[in-house]
Amino acid sequence: MVPEKSLSPTDDEPQPADAGRSRVRSAIAVVIVLVLAATAAFAIGRLSAPVSGAPSTLSVEAGFARDMQVHHDQAVELAFIVRDLTDADDVRTLAYDIARTQAQQSGQMYGWLNEWNLPQAEAEPSMTWMTRPPLSGTSAHDHDPNSSAHTPGAPMPGLATAEQITELKSLNGVAAEKDFLTLMIAHHKGGVEMAEALLERSTDRVETAFAKNIVKAQTSEITLMEGMLADRG
Amino acid sequence: MPVPPEQTTKQQREARRAEKVAALKQKQARDKRMRTFGFIGGGVVVLAVIGLVVAVIAVNSVPKVDPDSIAIEGLKTYSDLPANHVDTAVDYQALYDTTPPAGGNHAPVWLNCGIYTEAVPNENAVHDLEHGAVWVTYDPAKVTGGDLTTLQDKMKSTYMVLSPFEGLPTPVVASAWGNQVQLDGVDDPRLGEFVTKFWKAASAPEPGAPCTGGVDGPGKIA
Numbered sequence: 397m398v399p400e401k402s403l404s405p406t407d408d409e410p411q412p413a414d415a416g417r418s419r420v421r422s423a424i425a426v427v428i429v430l431v432l433a434a435t436a437a438f439a440i441g442r443l444s445a446p447v448s449g450a451p452s453t454l455s456v457e458a459g460f461a462r463d464m465q466v467h468h469d470q471a472v473e474l475a476f477i478v479r480d481l482t483d484a485d486d487v488r489t490l491a492y493d494i495a496r497t498q499a500q501q502s503g504q505m506y507g508w509l510n511e512w513n514l515p516q517a518e519a520e521p522s523m524t525w526m527t528r529p530p531l532s533g534t535s536a537h538d539h540d541p542n543s544s545a546h547t548p549g550a551p552m553p554g555l556a557t558a559e560q561i562t563e564l565k566s567l568n569g570v571a572a573e574k575d576f577l578t579l580m581i582a583h584h585k586g587g588v589e590m591a592e593a594l595l596e597r598s599t600d601r602v603e604t605a606f607a608k609n610i611v612k613a614q615t616s617e618i619t620l621m622e623g624m625l626a627d628r629g
Numbered sequence: 630m631p632v633p634p635e636q637t638t639k640q641q642r643e644a645r646r647a648e649k650v651a652a653l654k655q656k657q658a659r660d661k662r663m664r665t666f667g668f669i670g671g672g673v674v675v676l677a678v679i680g681l682v683v684a685v686i687a688v689n690s691v692p693k694v695d696p697d698s699i700a701i702e703g704l705k706t707y708s709d710l711p712a713n714h715v716d717t718a719v720d721y722q723a724l725y726d727t728t729p730p731a732g733g734n735h736a737p738v739w740l741n742c743g744i745y746t747e748a749v750p751n752e753n754a755v756h757d758l759e760h761g762a763v764w765v766t767y768d769p770a771k772v773t774g775g776d777l778t779t780l781q782d783k784m785k786s787t788y789m790v791l792s793p794f795e796g797l798p799t800p801v802v803a804s805a806w807g808n809q810v811q812l813d814g815v816d817d818p819r820l821g822e823f824v825t826k827f828w829k830a831a832s833a834p835e836p837g838a839p840c841t842g843g844v845d846g847p848g849k850i851a
Contacts, residue, residue, distance in 0.1 A: 426671060433675045437682035453694045465837075466787055473841045506829070506837055513695040516761075516829035516836075517785070558851070 450512040456597040459525025460607070461505040462518050464590060467552050468498040468505075471583055474556065474576060477564055481572035486624060490617075494580070497613075504606065521549030530596035554586020570628055577625040584614040584621070699826040701819050705809045707731055712759055712834050719752050729766045729794050729802055730755050731809040742840035744781055745792040747848030756843070757790055758806040761829040761836030765820070766794035767801045772815060780815040781851075788829050788840050806833040 451457035475491035475498075482488065509516055518524075526546045551557075556564075556579050564575050591607040591614075598604055707725060710732040721730035730751050739756035740749055754764055767780060772793075780801065784791050794802070801812040803820055805827035810819055829836045 422667075429671070429675055430678060433679050434682055437679040438686060440679075440683050469787065469839075469841075473839070476842060503837065510831060513697070515694060515696040515825045517825045519694065519825070522786075 451514070451600065453514050453519045456525040456528060456594060457600045457603050458509060458512065458514050459518070459520075459523075460590065460594045460598070460603065461508050462516065463522050463525070463552055464587075465502045465505045465516075466522070467555060467583075467587055467590065468502040470555060471495075471498045471580070471587075472502070474561070474564070474579060474583070477561070478572055478576040481564075481568045481576075482570075484570075484573055487573045487576065490621070490624070491576070494617075501606070501610070508603070523550055523552060524548040525597070526590070526593045528597060530593075531599070552586060553589045554583040556583065574625060574628050577621045577628075581618055581621050581625070584618045588614050588618075694825070696826045696830060699822055701810055701822050701826065703810055703819070704823075705731075705811075707807045707809075710807055715752070719755070721751060721755070727804075727809065728796065728798070729764070729804055729809075730758075731804040732758050732806040735759065739840060739843035740790060741843050741845050741849070742788055742790050743845075743849050744784055744851040745790065745846050745848050746850055747792070747846065748794060749790065749792045749846035753844060753846065754790055754792070757788075757840050758804060759834050760788075760838035760840055761806075761833040762788040762790055762840050763824055763828050764790045764792070764804045765801065766792055766797060766804070767815075768797040768799075769793035769795070771800040776815045783815070783820065784851075785824070785828065789824075790840075792846070805830065808832065 472495045475495035479488050479491045479495075506516065523546045527548055546553075560579060564572065564579065567575055588611050591610040594607045595604055595611070598607075707727065710725060711734050712732070713734045714737040715734045716737070719730075719734050721733055722728045725731070725733045727733075733755060734752075735755035736750070736752035737756075738753060739760060740753035742757060742762055758764060765780070765784070767777070772780060781791060797811075799811040800814050801817065801820070803810050803812060803823045805823070808823075808827055810823050812820055827833075
């Protein structure tokens, strides 16, 4: 074949530089199309999801909102029981405070689940969310890792047993106050443990703020109750 | 390609040119085919990516467990049930055509939720339904031994009542306020669906109102 020097577009062999440029252009076009397609797809997927960004039924947020309702509801129950068993102003005031606070907080958790279009009933045994690994990079709580090792379906930390509640109901006066304070200190410690477990596993704005308040308020109430228990010998 | 010797130089040049033109046309056709394939292939890839991403995001974002969307086969619904406190006995079959009861007027004090081995007073148990509890009743002649244990193990720690009930239409019936399903037995999967849909649900008039601090019925074991 005789090479012919020509600028004519009818050259049989395109110049290598031209070929390279057109390949680069094609590649760029493909990448742009793919990026646009992926973006569109992401938007469509997000918009067609039932509630965009809401926690799922197996999330730690939903698990916490369900289990902590049960936990809080028992605190309300214990507080009302002791108010009927004693005339001591300090215990009655504390019990009133606990009942009003935890009933209101229980209602908040109930409302979140409704807002997320999730059932109030667990989709798996209670406390399963606490057996899930913490988020990496969250501030490490330096408590014994075994202390928050839970078995799905096991009793929640600090929850009083039916027998303990029956026993409390059988007491009155100082004996009832001391029994209540002992049960409620354990109950609050369990509540703090559950709130910390949520904080290690969630970034939900509302729920983490809620859990931080529980850690703070119940920790200070534990100190208060330990003092009241010590006063009673 | 060998050139016939009788051709002139001009003819030879024209022949070479014709040959080049033919080759070029072939190449253009080939390129065009390749471009067509490229467009089709690229289009398929793009569509596949879109489909995949949409599917992954839509499926993973929120599992479809919206309680409102759970359809239960054979669910009976009773609307506009009254919820007055009465001190007298209530005939739930005559007034609301329900056995066992699924809501209606009830006693001022509620039954403490839990597992009962004896029949509980209807008027107190209906008050629990108003508070969002699910009441599971079983025919004591048909549900015994291992079946009864299985049923007891399915109960939640709160906002559930389990009690025997004489004269049920099926071995097990689950009731919430204004809703009821007749179950074939203790392993009927509709029990779980019913609990997911109605336990503490907003379809009850006062979900979250207490099911402790009321009265115990006879035979409460948990």
